[in-house]
Amino acid sequence: MTRSGVLCVGSAIVDVAKVIDLYPDEEQLTLIRDVSVSTGGPALNLAVDLGRIGAPFPLGMVGVVGDDEHGRLVREACAALGIDASALRAVPGVATSFTDAMVVRDGGTRTFFHHLGANALLAAEDVDLTSSGAKILHVGAPGLHPRLDAPDEGGGNHWASLLRAARSVGMRTTMELVSLPAEQIRAVALPCLPHLDYLVINEIEAAALTGVTLQPVGVDGQVDWSAFESIATRLVELGVSRLAVVHFPAGCVGAAPGGLLWRQGSVSLPRSAVRNATGAGDAFASGVVYGLHEELPVAQCLRLGVCVAAASLQGAGTSDGVLPVAQCLTLGDLHGFRPTSEPIPHDV
Numbered sequence: 001m002t003r004s005g006v007l008c009v010g011s012a013i014v015d016v017a018k019v020i021d022l023y024p025d026e027e028q029l030t031l032i033r034d035v036s037v038s039t040g041g042p043a044l045n046l047a048v049d050l051g052r053i054g055a056p057f058p059l060g061m062v063g064v065v066g067d068d069e070h071g072r073l074v075r076e077a078c079a080a081l082g083i084d085a086s087a088l089r090a091v092p093g094v095a096t097s098f099t100d101a102m103v104v105r106d107g108g109t110r111t112f113f114h115h116l117g118a119n120a121l122l123a124a125e126d127v128d129l130t131s132s133g134a135k136i137l138h139v140g141a142p143g144l145h146p147r148l149d150a151p152d153e154g155g156g157n158h159w160a161s162l163l164r165a166a167r168s169v170g171m172r173t174t175m176e177l178v179s180l181p182a183e184q185i186r187a188v189a190l191p192c193l194p195h196l197d198y199l200v201i202n203e204i205e206a207a208a209l210t211g212v213t214l215q216p217v218g219v220d221g222q223v224d225w226s227a228f229e230s231i232a233t234r235l236v237e238l239g240v241s242r243l244a245v246v247h248f249p250a251g252c253v254g255a256a257p258g259g260l261l262w263r264q265g266s267v268s269l270p271r272s273a274v275r276n277a278t279g280a281g282d283a284f285a286s287g288v289v290y291g292l293h294e295e296l297p298v299a300q301c302l303r304l305g306v307c308v309a310a311a312s313l314q315g316a317g318t319s320d321g322v323l324p325v326a327q328c329l330t331l332g333d334l335h336g337f338r339p340t341s342e343p344i345p346h347d348v
């Protein structure tokens with residue numbers, strides 16, 4: 001059986017981004033300058049972003065939404081991009097999961113307020129792997145789905161069981177996380193790592209999984225690239241079988257078995273071009289997953305990832321800045337890439 005496509009399972013969220021002057025102290029007021037409503041969540045974002053960059057393969061979304069206005073927005077977004085949402089279950093009387101993202105106008109830093117809503121109802125029974133011809137199963141946001149987060153009989157959790165089942169039918173597997181407390185990330189994600197082909201996460205999540213303490217690094221700060229490479233290598237040692245990618249504002253690193261390493265600087269967008277960082281990590285992941293599906297060399301996957309992320313940063317909402325692949329890559333050509341301290345290692 002020749003497999004093609006990406007099946008996304010997990011968070012189906014509506015992001016309400018509110019651009020504010022500054023984040024206020026308690027009991028203080030700040031002005032909301034702009035409001036935008038868009039689809040969100042690591043699973044849904046990946047499907048939407050793959051659709052927006054022009055993925056030439058099938059896309060599917062499995063999740064739970066409410067029978068409400070936000071649920072209809074999610075379905076309409078999927079329909080507009082040709083994403084198969086037949087397994088997106090609508091439940092009356094439950095709110096579609098949403099996140100209020102407070103985005104500081106100068107620089108785009110974000111604070112999130114999340115309502116679990118319908119995502120709490122997603123269960124393993126919602127995922128039909130036997131009829132899927134997808135090449136890659138992508139799971140998004142373990143830690144926000146109580147039924148799948150729960151332990152199973154095998155000593156892991158239901159996410160790990162789902163990933164194992166996907167591999168047993170010939171699918172490759174990948175996962176994204178959200179930045180929960182470190183102990184919660186470890187509890188839900190560590191059992192999944194031995195069942196993953198690929199892992200694409202940010203430096204906060206990677207540090208949580210590996211137990212490493214990292215100092216925050218700004219987009220143009222001095223980066224200890226070797227430290228990030230060590231973290232990515234540790235993720236491979238913990239079970240990721242093909243490629244572990246760690247992204248951060250200044251770029252990303254990749255590690256694969258056999259000591260293979262890659263570095264890629266982020267696109268040097270001028271600060272004035274950055275409108276909203278919400279969804280940039282998911283946009284990065286969509287570029288990487290696109291490349292992996294198409295069997296591109298890892299260096300090209302990482303470069304596409306940072307270019308799609310750069311496009312996302314220029315949009316007002318979560319995914320509306322994401323452009324077709326060629327236009328995303330043009331951003332890298334136009335603005336260049338941040339340095340990686342050393343030449344990018346060879347590819348395979």
